[in-house]
Amino acid sequence: MNRNKVYGFTLIEILAAIAILGIIAINLLYSLSEQNRGTIDIVNKVVSSNYAKDVIDYLKAIDYSDVDSSYNCVEVGGKTSNMKFKDLPPLVDPFERSVEIIEFKDKPLAAGSNQKINYKIIKVGVKFGKGFNSRVTLIGTLMVDKFTE
């Protein structure tokens, strides 16, 4: 009697423990998996951000008048590249970079302002991941020319 009580309890205990462990483990593993994905995501984001900043730094080093829409392009990592950015670190798969330069001439500095200015906006987007899971890092900067008032 005494012995039966001792062993039966232990089995239940183990089963309960396994059940609890299982439930927790599943959640933890899921959580770990999510964290892992998040980490991969942030790493990709950092990498894509760097890819975007490379372009911004590169273009900012060029004279204002030389930065034009000829730099507009879409590069696919490991497949296509723009020769104008050949000095930049190469884009690898699965990253995809798009560059767009938008020029504004004689535009008011602000609403109602008499001052007019020439400027260019450099817009760089870097996409990573495939299909539904793809993410885009979008950054930009300004190149300011002069007031034309």
Add this chain to the structure above:
Amino acid sequence: MKKLKEKKGLTFFIVIAVLAILLIAITSYNSMLRSERYTMYRIIYGDDALIIAEAGMDLLQRIVENEFALTGYERKNTYFKYEDLIKPKGEFKTVNFDSARLTDIISNSEPIKALVEIFGGPSIARIKKVEVVIDEKTVKYFADVCGSTPNIAPNYHEKFGIINYSIQVEFYGVTKLLNISKQIKIVHTLPKVFRFFTLFIKNIPKGTDLNKILVDDKGNPVTGKPLILNNGEYNSSTSLSPLDVGMVFLGNNPASEPLVLKLSHGASGVGELFQLIESFYKNPDYEKDYKDSKGFQVVNLQYGVSSGMMAKSRAYGIQSQQELLSSMLKLYGTPDNPTPTRVLGNVNRSYLRLAAYQNSPNGSTDVGEMPCIPQANFKTSGIRPIMEKGVRNPPEIRPGEWIARLIFPEAMWDLEDQLYKNYALYMNQFINYEYYNFGFRSPIKDKNGFECNPNRIPDYDLKLKPSGTNGYGGSPAKPADEEYRGSDMRAITIDDKYAVAYASYKFAGDADFADFKKLFMNGTQPDSLRLGMMVKFAGGVKLPKMTVDKGGIIVCEKGDITISGDIEDNPTQNQVLTLIAMDGDIIVDAAKVDAILITMKDGQKFTPRKKLELNGGLAVNSMDFDRLLASGGTINFKQQQASSSSAPYFYYASIQPDVRNWKVILKNEQK
């Protein structure tokens, strides 16, 4: 039984404990990953905030620099008061730009709004605060640091310091502050001592006969083509001080051999006035030859006008609104181009001035007691020379009528009384409005009735110089060349202490002129020069045709400045361009130059290649008069260049080029 129960419970708790530890470990790991990810996001957000801040910084600098680049009356003091920048040493305080306005203009500017949209809109990213400050602790004065140019009083308005820009950007709650400091220079665009000069010639070549370029009774040149000097019209209807008109300095070497300038046969409408710095007028020959004469030698010609109510006297010397009364000394000029020239220099003068010492009919009334009679409108045929250097007989002291007959046309000789009255009127112009032209003052006598050398009278300075007062209700002001502090103007040099340190941009030479154009001639009008600061060329430079929309200084360290095309002022801008060749010549191959030209290096001459119309001034070490006579021309003083040291309109603030190296190119290391 008891023991077994205890064991069962223990197993359970051990399992629970293990699970708990596992849970804590995994949760910690999880939390660590989350925290790491959060940190990474903060870094990315911070980087993004920095990108926006850098873009904002570029725009901010452009806005501030654009404000600095505004000149003269364009300035509206939108973000700071230009006057605050220009305050001299001792008065200058930290300049805080209007932070609220700057923050507003940057935040609401179209470029920044468009940029913020790229980053997700204003709910995610925003410019929090923009500040620009020039801390007085960082400011130094050129005069202290560079050393002063000999014989030129330092200008303590000119300074350099650090301008600090800061911009705060918030991105997803992460705030980044970007600071940039740059050097700022605040300088006048004119070498101060030359502001007042129409023509400054340090050394007239020995043997040069300036009289060759005199004109005759009708204003026609005696020989060659005339060089017309126009010191700027003194407009008696404005409140401009007479000191705003230009001057002529004719130095010579050796100083002991003064230039001899004959009196002209002055024509109506032509007149000049001239002044000599006290120590310049020394005529030992005269003192020796005419020791016993009375009232002849002009012993002191310290010149000035009242700094009190008379400082802006409407009438001064020769009144331009009326017919000019006479010509005291004609250097150059034609009736159509009157030249109220003031001459500084050691010229030997032998002319009518001496006659003014005794001016009453009986020769007893002092000039200082001349009746003050309202001025009238006279015409005169001018004054003929009555003595030249080398004439041995001293001129006689003449009564006023005798002098009046020389001055006034015969038609006015009818009545003796009237003639005297007219003469009194004529003299009053000088007595009333040039009362510190001591050539006309009564001789100072000692207790024995002998004339004294005023320079030896102990309280002479006190009585007659700026700190004193006079019988006409005003105090004499400092001489026109108040910024010049020496006695020999030939000592004036433009040295690298003055010019080079001020330069904001430096170019190697003419080969870099394309870069110069890119920076300063890049407007819609290709000829438009928009300088607004001082730039330096290390080598010679050739200046093409240009229109001056913003003035400034172009210095050439070595080599010549060649003006190959007309330099014309934009009449709506009233700017002043100064060209300085420090070690070379200025070669003018243009018909019109609106600029101040300075070449002060020993041995350098100004070499015009054709007839020149120069609006501004010319300061040269020497001049080839034969060449000048062959070409002829006009030198017109530009009134606005004589603006005072504290006038903000001719000060420019320039910010030094960006010290950040934007030219770094990322290299592909894998290649």
